Amino acid sequence: MTTSLTAPAPPATASTVAGGAALPAKFADLLPGIIARAESTGWEPWLAHVAGAAGCASPVRLRGDLITADGTTGHILSARTTHTMPDGVVYKACGTRRAHLCPSCAKTYQHDAFHLIRSGLTGGKGVPATVVGHPAVFVTFTAPAFGPVHARRRTASGAVAPCHARRDAQVCPHGVTLACAARHGEDAPELGQPLCLDCYDHAAQVVWNGFAGELWRRTRIGLDRALARTAKAAGLDPASVRLRYVKVAEFQRRGAIHFHALIRLDGHLPGDDAVIPPPPVLDAETIAALVTDAAAGTEFTTPGHAERPGGWRIGWGSQIDVRTVELGAGELTEGHAAGYLAKYATKATEDTGHVSRRLTEDTVEAYADPAGDHIARLIHACWSLGEPGGQWLRLRRWAHMLGFGGHFLTKARVWSTTFASLREARAAWTRCQLGVDTAEPDTTVLVNHLVYDGQGWHTEADALMANSAAARAREQRQVAREELWSIQESSIY
Known part of the structure; x- marks a missing residue:
């Protein structure tokens, strides 16, 4: 089923829509802009032009030339310029993963994250279907207590x-x-x-956030070594097994970071990244025990600081939750685990009540206060500990993230596919839906000379039309999915 962006029907008057229904006042103010757009470029051509970024809250505008050339001979096959396009620019979705900045792009990121994670448990997208038989556990690593x-x-x-x-x-x-x-x-x-x-140790928490990534790295090393010892004790070659993972970071309400991870056991052939079944002697319970021991036994002390010459102890909290992933049915299925991780991949500090961009000397005073609320004191701790010119400067750089500067979603290279591959597949599908010829020779090269022209829609009327059209397209896709599901269920029963 093909979906398309459909232009809104022309309004009957400046205060009513077709059929005589009154238009809400906040939309009635945008009617002049909607009419101007219809008279200049027309709704259909403009909506088709912005379809790729239609749902974005603040798309990036680019201008310049788009050239298709033969990679072997250098002969130019086609050339276009944005000057001949509506508005003289091309629109590109901002692509942010943060839901509070752009719900539409964050939802796309969340969907990609879900399929990336789930395919590592069920197969597909380059992962063999036999992966469903691999032992896997879902682990939550929490931060220690810094005060009640x-x-x-x-x-x-x-x-x-x-x-x-x-x-x-x-x-x-x-x-x-x-x-x-x-x-x-x-x-x-x-x-x-x-x-x-006043009793809470805000400095220790932001330092822990800053070193949480290093703690995770050391835990992985300890876990790999423990797996090698276990494999050797079972009469196996330690090089014949590997642990693969995908990890998502989440902020707790108190502003401390913690990690959710899916860890899968694979067989391994030296020099080959193929995903093969592991030896049956190692099961999910064995992996769960190894993870628990590695988390409890991994800790280190940070370098000294002027406020703490002996450094801070960095280790996991006592609440380490390890659960076995069950395929298809059970308390924790592969769908539950993938959905849980994908959900938190689009969040940052929103749950703590703090939302800001990178802070500077001019803006930090609006957020940091040593005598303020909890978040204000955390930001102040980042700023005061992150003195310029030293290794602690990164705390100041990531003060808007309460000291945490790591990636919110990381994975082993061979867990499954990549975000880039998913984006390329979606772009190919879009070109197919729009009737663009995708049967180009492998030697074809796209050479685009595009420069930044600005960000955001030109007018509120443009934003309304683009986002409304994108919402209708999403509804059509959802209806199509439900129809396909009903057909599949009826064919089964």
């Missing part, structure tokens, strides 16, 4: 328990009783906030 915070707790029966119920609650040196009998809701603003701001 408000939390949503549950009893063994699943009921919400009091936050910090204490009969003999202590009173901290700052006069705060370290107890809370409230049963917090899921969206309670107190969640993640320290019981006492």
Whole structure:
């Protein structure tokens, strides 16, 4: 089923739409822009031109020349210039993964992440179907405690328990009783906030965020060594097995980073990256035990700082959750695991209540405050510890991320496909839908001379039309998926 971007019907008057229905006031103000667009380039040609970036909140505008040449002879096969196109530019989606910046691009990233992760468990996209039989575990690595915070707790029966119920609650040196009998809701603003701001070790938390990536690297090394010892004890060649992983970083409400990881056991042939089944003697329970021991046994001390000459201890928190991934059915299926990781791949610090871009000397004062709230103190700790000219400067560079400067999604090279491959496949599908000839010889080379012209839609009317058309196209695709699912289910039953 083919979907297309459809232009909105021309308005009957300046205050009503076709059929006599009144247009909302906020949209009525955009009617002049919509009419101007129809009179200048026309709706259909313009919507077809911006289709690739139609749902983007702030597309990148590029201008210049697009040339197709024969890579062997250098002969120019075709040449176009953006000057002859609507608006004199081409629109490219911003491509951000952060949902609060652009929901549409973040949703595309999330879908790609889901398929990238899931194919490493079920096969497809270059991964053999036999991977479904490989042992796999889902692991959550948490940060240690830096002070008591408000939390949503549950009893063994699943009921919400009091936050910090204490009969003999202590009173901290700052006069705060370290107890809370409230049963917090899921969206309670107190969640993640320290019981006492002055007792909380904000400096230790931002340092831990800054070194979390190094802690993960050392944990992986320890895990690989433990696997080699286990394989040798089982009479196997240690080089015949490998652990592959995909990892996503997530901010807790308190602003500490933690990692969710899928870890899969593969067989290995030296000099070959093929995904082959591992020896049956090693199962998911064995991998889970190795991961638990590696997490508990990995720690190190940071280099010294003027405020802490002996450095900070960096290690995982006590809450390490390891669960076996079950194919198709069970408490944690491959779909659940992939969806969970893909969901958090599009987030950053939003759950903490802080959203900003990289901070500078001119902007940091709006966010950092040593006597402010929890997030303000974390940002201040990043800025004060990250003195210029030293190895701690990275804390200041990543102050807007509360000290964490790592990637939010990383994976082993042979886990599955890549984001680049998924983007290329989507571009090829789009060209096919638009009727563009994709049967070009392998020697064809695209030489584009494009320069940055700006970012965002020219007018609010353009944004409304493009995003509305993209929303309708998404609805059509969803209907098509549901129809295909119903056909498949009826053929089965």
